[in-house]
Amino acid sequence: MPVSQMHPKTPWRYEIPAWGLAALIFVAAFPGSLLLPASVSWENGPIENAQAATLAAAAVLAFVLGRRTSTATRFLWFGAAIVWAILVGRELSWGAVFLDPVQMTDHGPTFSSSLLWYRPAVTPVVAMAGALAVAMIAWSRPVRITRKLGKKRGGPVRDILGFAAAMLISTAAEDHMGLSLSFWPGDLQILEEMVELSAYLFLFSGQAIVVRGLRDG
Secondary structure, three states, rough: OOOOHOOOOOOOHHHHEEEEEEHHHHHHHHHHHHHHHHHHHHHOOOHHHHHHHHHHHHHHHHHHHHHOOOOOOOHHHHHHHHHHHHHHHHHHHHHHHHHHOEEEEEOOOOOHHHHHOOHHHHHHHHHHHHHHHHHHHHHOOOOHHHHHHHOOOOOOHHHHHHHHHHHHHHHOOOOOOOOOOOOOOHHHHHHHHHHHHHHHHHHHHHHHHHHHHHHOO
């Protein structure tokens, strides 16, 4: 069934709670970095697990959308599902987080993907999957989709801005690209992980808005 013909009560109207949760976590990241214990931001901790769960949920939903869509737009969703899946793999260090940690530091346990027996295959597989995702998204005629969303004002502009702001703060929290939040007295690892979680939720919400825009269009 094409997305545009979905029943109006299908469960794709999750963009409002997802955006609200993303905004709440974004705002709470600064006081959270002052009040929460450092362990919440450790590898395999609650924030990291929430990030992986958000990415996995988005991947599943994108795949379901691809299965339910009969037009060229289905390639957009299948491509997006692959991208989400790659991000899940990256978040889980390609499976290394399921191994015993190699060491324990002040920032929590450290895992190494070099211990994975299939580690040499990860890079070429991810590269091929990424190329396939790009090809699928290109085949879905993204310019046409963008124009349709623009005409209906169904684009995820708010979510893109939220994602950009979250990633900017995440980058600064890690002292990358000449940006720094070293003046902030809170735990920068907690801050970085919380805003990264909000960034993923903004993308999750953005995907839902695209679905709604295409359906309404």
